[in-house]
Amino acid sequence: MLVIKNLKASIDGKTIIKGISLEVKPGEIHAIMGPNGSGKSTLAAVLAGREFAEVTEGTVTYFGKNLLEMAPEDRAKEGIFLGFQYPIEIPGVSMVNFMKTAVNEQRKHRGLEPLSASDFLKMMREKKELVEIDSKLANRSVNEGFSGGEKKKNEIFQMAMLEPKLAILDETDSGLDIDALRIVANGVNKLKRPDNSVIVITHYQRLLDYIIPDVVHVLYDGRIVKTAGKELALELEEKGYDWIKKDVGENNLK
Amino acid sequence: MEKDQDKIINDVTSGEYKYGFYSDIETERIPKGLNEDIIRTISRKKGEPDWLLEFRLKSFRHWQTMKMPGWANLKIPPINYQDIIYYAAPKQKASAENLDDIDPELKKTFDKLGIPLEEQKHLTGVAVDAVMDSVSVKTTFKEILAESGIIFCSFSDAVKEYPDLVKRYMGTVVPYTDNFFATLNSAVFSDGSFCYIPKGVRCPMELLTYFRINSANTGQFERTLLVADEESYVSYLEGCTAPMRDENQLHAAIVEIIVENNAEVKYSTVQNWYPGDKEGKGGIFNFVTKRGLCRGENSKISWTQIETGSAITWKYPSCILRGDNSTGEFYSVAVTNHHQQADTGTKMIHIGKNTKSTIVSKGISAGQGQNSYRGLVKVLKNATGARNFSQCDSLLLGDKCGAHTFPYIEVDNQTAIVEHEATTSKIGEDQIFYCNQRGISTEDAVGLIVNGYAREVINKLPMEFAVEAQKLLQISLEGSVG
Ligand SMILES: Nc1ncnc2c1ncn2[C@@H]1O[C@H](COP(=O)(O)OP(=O)(O)OP(=O)(O)O)[C@@H](O)[C@H]1O
Ligand SMILES: [Mg+2]
Numbered sequence: 001m002l003v004i005k006n007l008k009a010s011i012d013g014k015t016i017i018k019g020i021s022l023e024v025k026p027g028e029i030h031a032i033m034g035p036n037g038s039g040k041s042t043l044a045a046v047l048a049g050r051e052f053a054e055v056t057e058g059t060v061t062y063f064g065k066n067l068l069e070m071a072p073e074d075r076a077k078e079g080i081f082l083g084f085q086y087p088i089e090i091p092g093v094s095m096v097n098f099m100k101t102a103v104n105e106q107r108k109h110r111g112l113e114p115l116s117a118s119d120f121l122k123m124m125r126e127k128k129e130l131v132e133i134d135s136k137l138a139n140r141s142v143n144e145g146f147s148g149g150e151k152k153k154n155e156i157f158q159m160a161m162l163e164p165k166l167a168i169l170d171e172t173d174s175g176l177d178i179d180a181l182r183i184v185a186n187g188v189n190k191l192k193r194p195d196n197s198v199i200v201i202t203h204y205q206r207l208l209d210y211i212i213p214d215v216v217h218v219l220y221d222g223r224i225v226k227t228a229g230k231e232l233a234l235e236l237e238e239k240g241y242d243w244i245k246k247d248v249g250e251n252n253l254k
Numbered sequence: 255m256e257k258d259q260d261k262i263i264n265d266v267t268s269g270e271y272k273y274g275f276y277s278d279i280e281t282e283r284i285p286k287g288l289n290e291d292i293i294r295t296i297s298r299k300k301g302e303p304d305w306l307l308e309f310r311l312k313s314f315r316h317w318q319t320m321k322m323p324g325w326a327n328l329k330i331p332p333i334n335y336q337d338i339i340y341y342a343a344p345k346q347k348a349s350a351e352n353l354d355d356i357d358p359e360l361k362k363t364f365d366k367l368g369i370p371l372e373e374q375k376h377l378t379g380v381a382v383d384a385v386m387d388s389v390s391v392k393t394t395f396k397e398i399l400a401e402s403g404i405i406f407c408s409f410s411d412a413v414k415e416y417p418d419l420v421k422r423y424m425g426t427v428v429p430y431t432d433n434f435f436a437t438l439n440s441a442v443f444s445d446g447s448f449c450y451i452p453k454g455v456r457c458p459m460e461l462l463t464y465f466r467i468n469s470a471n472t473g474q475f476e477r478t479l480l481v482a483d484e485e486s487y488v489s490y491l492e493g494c495t496a497p498m499r500d501e502n503q504l505h506a507a508i509v510e511i512i513v514e515n516n517a518e519v520k521y522s523t524v525q526n527w528y529p530g531d532k533e534g535k536g537g538i539f540n541f542v543t544k545r546g547l548c549r550g551e552n553s554k555i556s557w558t559q560i561e562t563g564s565a566i567t568w569k570y571p572s573c574i575l576r577g578d579n580s581t582g583e584f585y586s587v588a589v590t591n592h593h594q595q596a597d598t599g600t601k602m603i604h605i606g607k608n609t610k611s612t613i614v615s616k617g618i619s620a621g622q623g624q625n626s627y628r629g630l631v632k633v634l635k636n637a638t639g640a641r642n643f644s645q646c647d648s649l650l651l652g653d654k655c656g657a658h659t660f661p662y663i664e665v666d667n668q669t670a671i672v673e674h675e676a677t678t679s680k681i682g683e684d685q686i687f688y689c690n691q692r693g694i695s696t697e698d699a700v701g702l703i704v705n706g707y708a709r710e711v712i713n714k715l716p717m718e719f720a721v722e723a724q725k726l727l728q729i730s731l732e733g734s735v736g
């Protein structure tokens with residue numbers, strides 16, 4: 001569904017993504033790990049269409065279409081969901097209103113009638129249960145005054161509401177206590193269908209105990225420097241990134 | 255002439271301003287210009303008693319000694335007061351008690367504005383006084399309201415039917431010498447609404463006055479007088495629109511409110527006069543004096559305003575808190591987009607003991623709009639225990655617009671507590687992107703974010719008005735981002 005070829009992107013003239021190629025097939029779960037500042041969030045931002053990162057080279061196709069030409073809202077309507085590393089607060093805008101607008105925009109895109117208020121509230125209730133989010137959170141303004149963990153849970157709740165084809169979860173596990181981690185991971189698993197895919201960006205192996213990836217990539221200095229099965233995550237947990245950095249260094253010398 | 259006008263309107267109608275149409279209604283106009291003869295003509299047309307004509311003439315003579323105020327943070331082009339028509343009235347049989355007597359074109363106009371004149375068609379629970387140019391064309395539910403002793407009628411009818419009440423209260427809160435525009439209004443005012451809620455009565459309906467400017471080259475100078483007697487309550491609403499024109503039109507109104515012991519008046523405005531086009535051509539000059547007197551103990555006045563229209567707004571709905579324990583509130587959202595300018599705020603004058611006031615002002619500037627909050631909190635010597643809380647927020651969309659705050663605080667009593675908070679923020683790109691990422695377009699995202707920002711004020715409006723106001727905020731900011 002998603003094919004990235006030799007993608008390069010820069011911020012303020014500085015190259016951050018330095019040539020990434022990656023293919024995600026329907027139903028796959030990919031994990032992306034890598035040290036701080038290596039470009040994981042930037043990659044996610046480029047895929048979601050955030051303008052501050054400028055694509056300088058390469059292509060991204062999504063279901064055969066040129067993703068890079070699509071407006072961010074159209075990408076969302078075509079089923080791309082980004083779970084933000086730092087979810088944004090929108091004071092005064094209720095979650096209900098926000099989600100209703102989003103859900104109905106996406107329905108419109110698919111040629112469906114907007115949901116009635118009662119159907120919508122019913123859907124909210126069901127999804128809240130599914131992801132075990134506190135009812136009260138959904139009655140407040142979007143992320144306003146939410147704790148770090150609550151914000152992350154709220155991202156998963158939105159994912160449940162929007163049922164994306166490709167979810168990119170950027171460190172949705174950081175800042176979560178053990179129970180919340182389980183809730184978030186269970187949520188992702190419950191939402192998993194055979195044909196939708198997930199990219200999880202994480203620093204911790206423990207999330208991958210719950211969400212079992214098909215592939216693990218290591219992103220380092222704007223490049224994918226290693227790709228392997230789920231056992232790679234364990235290895236990283238044990239040994240850190242130094243051995244990979246060394247490998248890369250040696251390769252670069254050649 | 256009329257044809258040309260239609261063409262102009264069609265040309266400038268780019269979808270943003272929904273109410274910019276002109277109705278081809280047979281209208282009686284007096285000649286342009288302002289002098290004592292014109293004032294006598296207006297008074298005669300309205301069949302007024304001598305004392306009112308005298309009031310007008312006295313005002314006019316005083317006005318001639320005055321200069322237009324220059325202190326507001328506004329660029330106002332020169333106004334030629336001799337180039338304005340001061341009276342224009344749809345031709346119809348005088349005071350249409352019977353709906354069949356109303357020009358069908360007039361009915362259609364108000365239908366189009368969402369303000370049907372037929373009672374059965376109307377939103378339940380709202381009585382309407384519909385004013386077109388210089389006259390009131392219909393007041394609905396008069397009879398039902400009369401059953402509880404409530405008077406709700408046009409100002410002209412009030413002068414004829416309740417001259418004593420009008421004489422007793424008119425000009426007591428906004429004297430004819432008050433300021434340039436109020437004095438002008440006192441000389442040439444045409445219609446508006448009059449409302450009296452008797453002792454102990456809770457008005458069972460919302461009262462709405464809808465002002466429509468239709469005729470070209472005319473100014474609208476309405477006058478509204480609201481009296482809430484002891485232990486009474488009323489929620490009063492005001493809406494206004496005008497056709498799109500290349501010329502500027504002047505709207506200079508007066509609203510006076512008097513509230514007795516334990517009574518409460520809630521006054522809500524959704525101001526949507528034509529704001530002018532994107533280049534700043536045309537639009538209404540909205541120079542309005544609104545003031546309420548909390549005369550009784552425990553009395554309360556609450557102003558809520560959503561100001562999205564007008565090329566220039568100059569408006570400070572104020573409260574004189576004379577009764578002990580009286581309360582004044584001012585909740586405002588003012589939007590300026592394109593070349594609109596607004597200088598708006600309030601005055602809270604604490605005279606009585608333990609008087610309280612709250613000010614919440616939310617300015618939104620987009621395009622090259624300039625938005626100023628100007629507010630005075632004054633605590634007099636005897637106002638022991640007075641309290642004020644003010645919060646003035648400004649939201650900027652883009653970097654060509656401006657937001658300014660001018661808070662004035664004068665305190666003459668040691669026990670008073672006056673708090674002022676102000677913030678200025680920009681609409682965040684990250685907020686817009688967050689919405690985009692959920693499938694919401696930038697335009698809709700701006701609408702959502704702005705409505706969220708203004709929610710505290712919008713929540714003060716009655717339900718139907720709140721929905722309307724939300725849509726209006728979104729529409730008035732269309733094309734301001736991206
Ligand atoms: N808006 C920005 N302006 C300037 N530099 C930026 C911006 N966003 C990211 N960067 C830089 O790009 C590089 C990659 O950042 P990115 O956020 O993608 O890293 P990351 O892999 O997600 O790191 P972390 O694990 O800490 O979340 C960093 O050096 C960062 O400072
Ligand atoms: Mg990151």
